[in-house]
Amino acid sequence: MPRGEREARMAWSRISEPEDARALKLVREHGAEEALAAVLDGSAEGAARYLPRVETLDIEQDLRVVSRLRARVLVPGDDEWPDGVDDLEVPPHCLWVRGPEDLRGACERSAAVVGARSATPYGESTAGEIAAGLCERRFTVVSGAAFGIDGAAHRGALAVDGLTVAVLAGGVERPYPDAHRGLLERIVATGAVVSEVPPGCAPTRWRFLKRNRLIAAMTRGTVVVEAGLRSGSRSTAREATKLARVVAAVPGPVTSMVSAGCHELIRRGEAELVTDADEVAELLGYLGADLAPVKRGEVRPEDDLGEVEKVVWAALPVRSATGVASLAVHTALAEREVLGCLGRLQLKGLAAHDGEGWRRPPRRPA
Amino acid sequence: MPRGEREARMAWSRISEPEDARALKLVREHGAEEALAAVLDGSAEGAARYLPRVETLDIEQDLRVVSRLRARVLVPGDDEWPDGVDDLEVPPHCLWVRGPEDLRGACERSAAVVGARSATPYGESTAGEIAAGLCERRFTVVSGAAFGIDGAAHRGALAVDGLTVAVLAGGVERPYPDAHRGLLERIVATGAVVSEVPPGCAPTRWRFLKRNRLIAAMTRGTVVVEAGLRSGSRSTAREATKLARVVAAVPGPVTSMVSAGCHELIRRGEAELVTDADEVAELLGYLGADLAPVKRGEVRPEDDLGEVEKVVWAALPVRSATGVASLAVHTALAEREVLGCLGRLQLKGLAAHDGEGWRRPPRRPA
Structure with missing residues (x-):
């Protein structure tokens, strides 16, 4: 059985789904270890919810996997715990992390660059340019490693030897999508790959949604490069707004369905229009230091x-x-x-x- | 010599350039006819400025031209005088008009659709779509008959038998650019072609600039479809803002130099982002009646x-x-x-x- 707060939180991340408010309440009231004991002896309120999974718990196995992956498990209070995450209403019990980079340090000056999976070449090249430009301005680029904009953002960062963090909806040992196996290996080698669900967990629809709130919370702001009217990236933007983070969106042709979500965000005043890394840096950066040059035509x-x-x-x-x-x-x-x-x-x-x-x-x- | 207020104002539009505040002051203080007499006898303040052109005045010839063109000359107080023009700091002395349409009526529910001469196919097709959509919603489309966006806007309006008004920087008898001769003939046949400078006058740089303020003043609002960072359309947008008219701009690819002006307008809060005629109509229209349908994805x-x-x-x-x-x-x-x-x-x-x-x-x- 799990011993100590860290192992108990690892167990909680196995027996509950992301953003389970009841689990959080139990852990907050009793501490992770005691709350887990209360689930086991049936005395915890709503314990029935967690019992089906308790049977599958194998903390020794989890510790072996963590060691084999050279991963680590962060819990609140750790030096490396990215403090933005605590702004969430229901923060994760722990974070499973691979990669050499200090996660808290990486997130201090960071931007999420996210968008549609079914991106256009225009969107992908813009995402890559913005990500590269942000890295050149010493920002960390955080994204979700999905096809389309996410992948282009990570690649743009890696292309300039920039720092990039991938937040996954499934376990950190599981490349998803499979075609991004090589990309994720490069991120593991240079930056960080993060998840709030344990190794072995599949990236379900639900976890994708909840992953988006993590991306929003870990960063100073979110740039949506392309998004349809019903897009996961818009949910990331909404989370970012809720967390008082900066939200920016890149415009595109009005004829492009994957720019429609960006245009709606701007029209509703939920996002600032940005056209390049300078403008993103100005929005996200520290006052004064990151002002974008004003765009003028030729001065005559x-x-x-x-x-x-x-x-x-x-x-x-x-x-x-x-x-x-x-x-x-x-x-x-x-x-x-x-x-x-x-x-x-x-x-x-x-x-x-x-x-x-x-x-x-x-x-x-x- | 000119007799009466109308003929005197025709003369003033010949001897002074658009937006000449001194000429306006003389006309406002003394009436157009007396002010003209004061220029002739040298008693008017700054009369020297107008004397070189007074020698070229030939009101009989002007009246013949107006009659031959089946044009008309509007002055303030006429039923057909578009009252928005009076919001200008220096309104025109008169308007030279060709075409069957009542100018004041046409401008009551109107939008300027303007933009870059060096437009892209994307910009031209978007301008055409927006102009057509506005006409279908009973708006008049006002533009400057230039190459690029202006031409596309007029054509979009004509394509749906809509009402369109061209405001020229030169005389109303002079098709400019020459390639738009056919287009302007169609506008003369169905809508209105307007100028504040008399027949025979060339469209000089100065008159182009001043023409833009007329377009802004005559309409309820201005839509900039494509504009470079230094663009005449941005000057139209600035005039519209000064006149408390609505200003909207259409986004485009961030890689397009002719969308850069639109993006700057939106970023500075000087224009609303719009993507189609519905959204323009909502901004320009009468409260309630012209609300754009909210853009949503599929409802599930x-x-x-x-x-x-x-x-x-x-x-x-x-x-x-x-x-x-x-x-x-x-x-x-x-x-x-x-x-x-x-x-x-x-x-x-x-x-x-x-x-x-x-x-x-x-x-x-x-």
């Missing part, structure tokens, strides 16, 4: 002109020069006004005078 | 289940049935709880029982 010398100077400048021909009288008619200004403007424009290098009259100076090479 | 029967029922439903196999004991282990619920849920699910048609055990009922064809 004529931007700072007064209204009347602008009129004259706009009327100045690019090629053949023209006279002041003609400019006056063209601009509906007095010749005196035109001349004054031309003088000021000339000082700024925006008007040139030759024998024939006035024109714009030739563009200098950039 | 399992949406309304309680938390515990959802767990059981999620665990129910689609094909081969399974027993209550197995479901209890799978869900980490007591067998009694599982049975209770199964009963409720069965009532809702979400669980079926056969000899072997429990499963989901076969999907009914939609």
Whole structure:
């Protein structure tokens, strides 16, 4: 039988499903070990729920698996416990973790990059770019290792030797989807693969839903890259909002069904529109340090002109020069006004005078 | 010489450029006719500015052109004067109009659909769809007849026999761009072509800028479909904001430079994100009457289940049935709880029982 708080929590993660409020209540009231004993002797409230699985408990086997996988089991209070998780209404009993990275450290400056499994090439390349850009800005990219956006986000992070964390709906020893076996091995080798369900557990629909809340809680914010109107990523976004995390969404063509969820999030004010890693970093980062450069078009010398100077400048021909009288008619200004403007424009290098009259100076090479 | 207020205003639109605050001040203080006389005798403040053009005035010729074009000249106070224009700081002296449509009536329920000249096929088709959809909802589509988004918006409106108004930067007799000659003829035949500058005037850079403010003022709101970071459409959007009109922008791929301006407008909170005509109509329309249908994914029967029922439903196999004991282990619920849920699910048609055990009922064809 499990001994001590850690082993008892491992057992609780086996006999209850994620986000079981009753199990949490028992553990909180009695401690994991005593609560487990109370289930075994039938004295715990609602113990019947857990008895069918208690029979399958084999803590020795679990410890062997953990050791064989070179995994570890984190419980609340551990140095490595990612504290964001405690913001959840029903936090996990423990976290099963593989990989060299300190999980708490990795999550301190982190972003979830998530989205549709049935992503478009546009979505996947955008997810990869954003993930890579975030890693270059020293963010950890957290995702769910699914097909589509999730996979592209992990790959984008790995491509720049960035730190990435995969949170799975099934056991950490079980690559899911199977086609991501190689991807998950690379994440295990460099970052962390995490689950709140024990090894051997299949990724069921329910666990996928509950996994999403973990991703939201572990990160400073969530970026949804592509999502249909009914998408798991939108549930991640909702969780993130509930937890007062930042939520951002990437726009796409209005004709794309997998951008429709992103556009709805933005329209409802549930997500900020972001177009690149700079903008995500600004939203997620520490105030000031991560401000995105403001997007401007090319700055032009004529931007700072007064209204009347602008009129004259706009009327100045690019090629053949023209006279002041003609400019006056063209601009509906007095010749005196035109001349004054031309003088000021000339000082700024925006008007040139030759024998024939006035024109714009030739563009200098950039 | 011009006689009466209307002819005097026609003259003012010849001797001054759009948005000339000094000309407006003179006209407002003295009336158009007296102000013109004061320019002629040199007693008006700043009269020098207008003298070069006064010499070119030929009101008889203007009246002949108006008659030949079967055009008309509107001045403030006319029944057909679009009153939104008076919200401008420097409204036009008059409007030169061609086409059968009552301009004021057309503008009462109207949207500007504008955007980049160098639009993408995506932008043009979206502009066309939105314009057509707005017309089907009895909105008038106002635009600038330029290449790209503007042209696509007019064409989208015409394709559904909708009402569309083109506001030009040059004279109303002058098709610009020349390739839109046919398009403008169709608008003249069914809607309205409008300018604040007189026939014969070329569409200069300055007049393009000032034309944008007219489009913003004449409509209830402006939709920017594609726009670069430095785009005339963004100036239209800025004018619309200044005039407390609605501003909306259509998102697109983050990789598209002509969506970058739209994304910036949305990010800065200067525009609402819209993806179709329904959403534009809701923003522009009269409260209540034009609410867009809320975008949802497919509604599924399992949406309304309680938390515990959802767990059981999620665990129910689609094909081969399974027993209550197995479901209890799978869900980490007591067998009694599982049975209770199964009963409720069965009532809702979400669980079926056969000899072997429990499963989901076969999907009914939609």
